[in-house]
Amino acid sequence: MIVKTVNSYDIHIHGQLLRVIEKNELRAGPEGFDVKKLLLNEPRGSKYMNLLIFHEDEITGGLTVTLDSITGIENEDVLLKSFVSSLVDRGRIEKKESYSLDFNGRTKKYGQNELIETPLYEVGLTDGLYEVNHKKIKLVETGLHMDIQYITSIKKEIEKLNDSTYDYLVLSNDGKHAAANKNNDILPYPIIEVISLFDRELGTERTTTLNGDDIKIQNGRFEHAYQLISNSQFYIDHTDIYTEGFVIK
Amino acid sequence: MNQNSKQFITLDTHTGGNPTRTVLAGMPELAGDTIQEKMLDMKENHDYIRKFLVNPPRGHDVMSGTILLPALRPEADYSVIFIETGGYLPMCGHDTIGTCTALVEMGYVERQEPFTSVVLDTPAGVVEAKCKVENGKVEEVTFVSTESFHLKTVDVLFEGRNVRCDIAYGGNFYGIIRAEDLGLSLDIANSEGIVAAAMELRDVINSEHDVRHPEYPFINKLTHMELYEEGEVIRNTVVVPPGGIDRSPCGTGTCAKVATLYKEGRISENDVFIHESITGSQFKARLISSKEENGITFNKVSITGSAWIMARHDFYMNESDPLQNGYLLIPDI
Numbered sequence: 315m316i317v318k319t320v321n322s323y324d325i326h327i328h329g330q331l332l333r334v335i336e337k338n339e340l341r342a343g344p345e346g347f348d349v350k351k352l353l354l355n356e357p358r359g360s361k362y363m364n365l366l367i368f369h370e371d372e373i374t375g376g377l378t379v380t381l382d383s384i385t386g387i388e389n390e391d392v393l394l395k396s397f398v399s400s401l402v403d404r405g406r407i408e409k410k411e412s413y414s415l416d417f418n419g420r421t422k423k424y425g426q427n428e429l430i431e432t433p434l435y436e437v438g439l440t441d442g443l444y445e446v447n448h449k450k451i452k453l454v455e456t457g458l459h460m461d462i463q464y465i466t467s468i469k470k471e472i473e474k475l476n477d478s479t480y481d482y483l484v485l486s487n488d489g490k491h492a493a494a495n496k497n498n499d500i501l502p503y504p505i506i507e508v509i510s511l512f513d514r515e516l517g518t519e520r521t522t523t524l525n526g527d528d529i530k531i532q533n534g535r536f537e538h539a540y541q542l543i544s545n546s547q548f549y550i551d552h553t554d555i556y557t558e559g560f561v562i563k
Numbered sequence: 564m565n566q567n568s569k570q571f572i573t574l575d576t577h578t579g580g581n582p583t584r585t586v587l588a589g590m591p592e593l594a595g596d597t598i599q600e601k602m603l604d605m606k607e608n609h610d611y612i613r614k615f616l617v618n619p620p621r622g623h624d625v626m627s628g629t630i631l632l633p634a635l636r637p638e639a640d641y642s643v644i645f646i647e648t649g650g651y652l653p654m655c656g657h658d659t660i661g662t663c664t665a666l667v668e669m670g671y672v673e674r675q676e677p678f679t680s681v682v683l684d685t686p687a688g689v690v691e692a693k694c695k696v697e698n699g700k701v702e703e704v705t706f707v708s709t710e711s712f713h714l715k716t717v718d719v720l721f722e723g724r725n726v727r728c729d730i731a732y733g734g735n736f737y738g739i740i741r742a743e744d745l746g747l748s749l750d751i752a753n754s755e756g757i758v759a760a761a762m763e764l765r766d767v768i769n770s771e772h773d774v775r776h777p778e779y780p781f782i783n784k785l786t787h788m789e790l791y792e793e794g795e796v797i798r799n800t801v802v803v804p805p806g807g808i809d810r811s812p813c814g815t816g817t818c819a820k821v822a823t824l825y826k827e828g829r830i831s832e833n834d835v836f837i838h839e840s841i842t843g844s845q846f847k848a849r850l851i852s853s854k855e856e857n858g859i860t861f862n863k864v865s866i867t868g869s870a871w872i873m874a875r876h877d878f879y880m881n882e883s884d885p886l887q888n889g890y891l892l893i894p895d896i
Contacts, residue, residue, distance in 0.1 A: 315700055316872065324621075329886050331620040356810065357577035358873050360623035465892055466759075502619075502892060525619075525890035541884045543621055544876040553700065554871045560580065560842050562754045562808055 317344045318550040320353065323404075324543035327396050329503040329525040330389060331362045331543070334397055337369040337378075347550055348558040354382055355559025358548055361385060361499075366397050370407070377407075378416040384561050385499045389506050389538075392432060394422060396540040399429040430539045434510040434531070443480055444515065446507040452480040453511065460490035460524065468492050468524075469500070484508050490522040499563070504529050509536050568881040571616065573628070574669065576661035578870040579844025580810030583661030584616055584628030589878075598635055598642040599686045605630065605644055606651055611888055613646045615880055618889025624648060625807035627655065629662045639684035640672050648891055649804045654687035654734055656814015656846075656866050660704040663692040664870035667701050674699065687734070705867040707851065709734045711818035712861050713826040717772050721745070721764050728768060733818030733864075735787050736774055737801070738765055742790040749792050749800050749841050754808050761788035761802035777859055789816045800841040805893040811868065812838040812846040818864045821848050825862055844868075 322335040335353065343349035352358055354365045365382045379394065381387050394415060401407045413429075415422040438445040443452055454475060458467055468485065472494045475483055482505060485492045493501045493508050502525035512518035513531045520530050530537070571589030575582060591609060593601040605613070617626040627647035635642045643662065645652040652658075663681040666672050672681050679694045679701075692706040711733040719726050724746070729739040738761075742749050745760050765788050768774070776782035791799040799820070801813035809816070817838045824830040836848045847867040853860050880887060 315698070326620040326886065329620050329890060356623070357580055357582050358575075360619075362619050362623055462890070462892060500892060502890060524892070525886065527885055541881065541886070542879050544878045546874055546876045548874045549872050551700070551871045554873075555844060555869075556577075556580065556842075560751060560810075562751050562810070562842075 315552055316549045317552045318342070318347070318349065320349065320548040320550075321546070322353070322548065323400070323545045325396060325400055325540040326543055327389070327392055327503070327538050327540045328523070328527045328529070330364065330393070332364045332366055332393050332396060332540075333359070334366050334368070334400065337367050340367065344550060344552055346557050347554075349550065350382070351558035352550060352556070353548060354384065355561055357556070357559060359559065361561065361563050364393060366393065368397070375407075376414065376416060380418070385497070385563075386495060388495070388501055391422070391424075392506060392536075392538045395424050395429045395432070396538065398424060400540060400542070402429075431535045431537045432506060434513050434534050434536055435507060437511055437514040439515075444511050446510050449481040449507045450479065451482045451484060451507060451511055453484045453486060456485045456487050458485065458487060460485065460487050460492050460522070462524065465500075469498070472498050472500070482508060484511070489518075489520070490524075492524045500524065503527065504536070506536050568879045571612075571878040571880065573616070573876045573878065574665045574872065575874040575876065576665050576870045576872050578657035578660045578664075578811050578868055579840055579846065580842040581657045582626055582810075583658045583665075583870070584622070584626060585662045585665050586616065586628060586630045590630055590632070593632070596635070598632070598644065598684050601632065601635075601642070602644045602651055602686050613651075614888040616878065617646060617648050618891050620886065621878060621889060622648065624891070624893060625803065625810065627658055629658050631662070634684060636684045636689065639682045639689060641666070642684040644686065647803075648807070648893070651686075654685050654690065654709060654815070656706070656708060656734075656817075657809075657811045657868065657870075659683065659685075659690060659692055659706055660814070660868045661870040663694055663704050664701040665872055667694050667696060668699065668872055701870070703867050703869045705865055707863060707865045708814060708818045710861040711815075711822040711864055712859050713822045714774065714859075715772075717768060719764070719767055719771060721767055726764065728764075729823045730768075730772075730774055730785060731819035731822045732776060732782075733820075733822065734815035736776075736782070736785045737787045737789045737816050737819040738768055738785050739789045739791065739820060739823055740764070742792050745790070747790065749790060749798050751808075751841055754841075757790060757800060758802050758806050758808060761790060762806055764788065777857065787816060789813070789820065791820070796837050796839045796845070798839045798841065805891070807893065808841060810840060810842050811844055812840040814846060814866045814868065817846050817848045817866060818862070821850055821864045822860070822862045825850060825853060826860065
């Protein structure tokens, strides 16, 4: 029997998935079930999932937010801004000049005009690695085709080049690129630090990510309007064999 | 917010961890008078809908589903098209269990206890599923799968190891291999290594051995790999094309396993065999009958498994979305 329902919605930003749930929805979960993990992990979630849970203070209207992911959080500010933008669009919060969030004990402030675009970061270079927004990037020009059809070769190259010195490895060829994190997880969507590197250091005006998205880099800004994927209602049946789901990469 | 776009309504279930996205609404009229013709029309003219529904970011590497259509045959409750990230299937065991569970629990077929029969018109033919129902909940679903058989046993040299592989058919050809022979253990933490080794070995076998269905010569390749570990209960993982791990014990893969066990004399008619997946879920298989034709033993096997409803989604397809077709980080086969 279904003993718990959870309302949520999913959005994506250039293919990066974000699931948004209000904290109250997680209350009163059935005993022995970890509702939060069930919404992040398979079979309800996946390795692609970024899970955002928020709470609005009834008196101050302040928003407290947490973000979880299986492979790590990339584009943190882009995800948070897109979340705020979606709340405004849904009429869940009022449109204002600026918005303030409590995120992991830090205060984040975003202006209304920043919600769908972000200025790119400055780029430094130390010991052969680029440094962007405190992230180290190793950039490699390669002869490999940056298409899904060649994904096996791309994965092998990523494993071969991993020397544990970087946060992101970027393989670039002919206007296309593939990015991976330090655990060799392929990040098929644009990473703002990588886009900053293409803009500031290489003067690139457009690049295609591994998921096929064509990214235009204009006026030193990264545009990131979100797309609504779905409005959803999740169910938990008390006889389900998975109490917290599972992770398969 | 782009909510004023094309909408698809789905009910999602999981069968032993493997997802099924049953599409209830949103499909255009498909051309054709039979489910086979409608599947072909979807493949040729509406494949973007499959990609939209199963590929990331809306789905994931092994997301699959059924397109639910009004019955095209008088004996059927519904006609269905099976979709997955790799394309289309004539029949799928875990999707049959998932969709029938959703149809019965949500009242799309008249619910009767203790058993409700659901008849699906599939591209592989009519499939009758027997759903065991208690207090409105479908406890398990049983259906008789397509005939399975053991084709041959081959030995191949792979990465310096001699690997023995049973090739058996259960709706697809399966290469059944002891995981230990590849130096692998069936742990979900090893999933990337399991997929890579299995796909590489499959290609080696296809290059060295002829794999051909005796009645349908167009089925002429080993497509699925099934790694297993012996034990009180046999654990398995099936690597499905284009390169993902089946989260369930795999219905058709279990039929192929039963055919192999029968050939080895380890199972008899009416015996029940329990197969466990890499995520801990189980299917029960029962060997109903066997018959020999032209040197091949064909087995009729029933599969029993359980599914759980996990979500209802309203998906929005918007033409302004450059990733409307999603993406898949697995190469085409």
